[in-house]
Amino acid sequence: MKLTVIGGTGLIGSQVVQKLTAAGHEAVPASPSTGVDLLTGEGLDTALEGAEVVVNVANSPTFDDASIDFFRTAMNNLLAAGERAGVRHQVVLSIVGVDQVPQLDYYRAKTLQEDLLRQGPTPYSIVRATQFFEFMNAVLSWTSDGTTVRLPATRIQPMAAADVVDAVVDVATGAPLNGIRNVAGPDVFALDELGRLTLAAQGDDRNVVVDDKAGMFAVVEGDVLIAGPDAHLAPTHYRDWMRSAH
Template sequence: MKIVVIGGSGLIGTQVVSGLSKLGHKVFAASPSTGVNALTREGLAEAMSGTNVVIDVANSPSFEDGPVMDFFQTSSRNLLAAEKAAGVQHHLALSVVGSERLQASGYFRAKLAQEDLIKASGMPYTILRATQFFEFIPAIVQGGTDGDVIRLAPALIQPIASADVAAAMVDLAVEAPVNGIVEVAGPEPLPLDALGRKYLTAKQDPRQVIADIHVGYFGTPVDDRSLTPDAGARIGAIRLDDWLKR
């Protein structure tokens, strides 16, 4: 199959391109650096020609409310229109577990808007919702930094290695569209403050982590259901402790 990966040079995209290439598929890593821009439509029609599956793992360069909404809506509309014109058979997109429960955040409002556009497009589709990546933990800790301490909510999170997300994307790309949502999460839920302590211990960082119910997740209110998957989610193989040892 010919498979186009939008955002193919990013954290998830590079791993998806590698995994699908190893299976023998013809894979094109599409990004502005390779002449394909979903925002401006540059190179989209050419990239879609003869394509069977499109995987969208692109992320917005800005998380500000206006720009992030514009990015996901504009790029998705352009991409879906180009796919439909070219006869693409499967649109596979990466989204985030809990998006509908985190609507106080402009980023998650934009991700839900992206999902809605995909569902309404008439394209055969699969949406893979993933929990937060292990690779995001440094940003989570930085976001909770308050002087010499780290303040993180005690709400549950079930983070996952990006490699496990990419593996799930590869599996779904070669399967029939589900015309629905699939969730993937890490092997173990734990409170955000405990996640921060594990990370700081692994980094031999002596700062204290304080559980604070008021800080939310990057300022967005959260509880134990906000960042965790529903029953039946696919579960990644890589455990946090093993990832930290690397």
């Protein structure tokens, strides 16, 4: 089967390409570095030629309100190009609870992307994943002053990028869901607790204090980032992942 992976040179996309190729599929990475521009549509028709499935893991260059225009334009261009190419399945990677956090521009942008996909002409699947283990250091850096890291006690259920890749590949090589599959890590943490675990594993002596106004996740209320009972739980535990990563 031929699959075009939009964003196929990034953290998730490059691994999706590798995994599909190893399974015997023809996986074509499409990104700016391969001559594909989602905003102008340049290179899309060539990238999608002969593809049965499009896997879209491309990300917006920003997380502010500009991301809304990015996802709107990119999704519309991709759906139109997919229809021209006779694509039979459009797959998008999204975020667990994405439609429950309208306070975040980026989450509203991803919700719009999902809505456009649902309304589009092609059978589709949405893979909603929780936050990636790999992003934890970035989260710590947003609200650190060198000696202290301020984090809200937001509950999250993070997962390894490799497990996200497995979920995307599984859905992309199956029949269209015409719906959502939620995937999550096996453990739930308060974000401040996860911060302490991460710093301890790295031998970092910065102190973590709870601040319910700190960082992007401060606006998240309740358990909206926790996957529900229907979720597929990934096998990799954060503590095991940290041991293998360091």
